[in-house]
Amino acid sequence: MILPAGYLLSAAAPAVIAPEATQQAIGYPTLFLLVLVGALVPVIPTGALVSSAAVVAFHRAAPFSMALLLVTASLAAFLGDMALYWLGRRGMKSDHGSRWLEAIRRRAPEDRLRQAQHKLADHGVAVLVLSRLIPAGRLPVMLACLVAKWPMRRFVHGNLPACVAWAATYQLIGVLGGSLFREPWQGVVAAVALTLLLSAVPALWRRLRGPATG
Helix, strand or coil: CCCHHHHHHHHHHHHHHHHHHHHHHHHHHHHHHHHHHHHHHCCCCCHHHHHHHHHHHHHHHCCCHHHHHHHHHHHHHHHHHHHHHHHHHHHHHHCCCCCCHHHHHHCCCCCHHHHHHHHHHHHHHHHCCCCCCCCCCHHHHCCCCCCCCCHHHHHHHHHHHHHHHHHHHHHHHHHHHHCCCCCHHHHHHHHHHHHHHHHHHHHHHHHHCCCCCC
């Protein structure tokens, strides 16, 4: 019995599509969870995660994967930021504060908090958007918003475009890494190294500059 070619292609398609579909079913929820947790507990290099995922999506040459990656990373970062801000507001209203508020304060030294407060007073929401693009700039500006008693609605207005811009920036880093190397793992290593280097620049600059005066 000779089977038609269309039948053979349809029968073979699941064997080709299933692995990629399985990877997406596991990969995107995992990325979402890690970025969400990384926004709440800022010790996970979420930018490196997004860049690494972008390298893989680039080598698949699937525009839909890139769009889904952008939506996943942006939404996870946004929800994580909103949850952290809400917990911070509760801590500000409490006599004893909260461990989330203390975690924000520990990562927002007084000199950087003062700078964030001045910039926030002068430029408003635009500072919140830019803070997401500056390594280690998110938490001082978030704390400045808490001190200024910004309502949730105003914080949402600035944080939503900030998270989209953040995800797009680190996705672009991944695309650049993927385009420079033939093998996906090489692009992943390059993207992770670059994002970690960018994250280390502010701390290195503060150490070289020495303690703030005045």
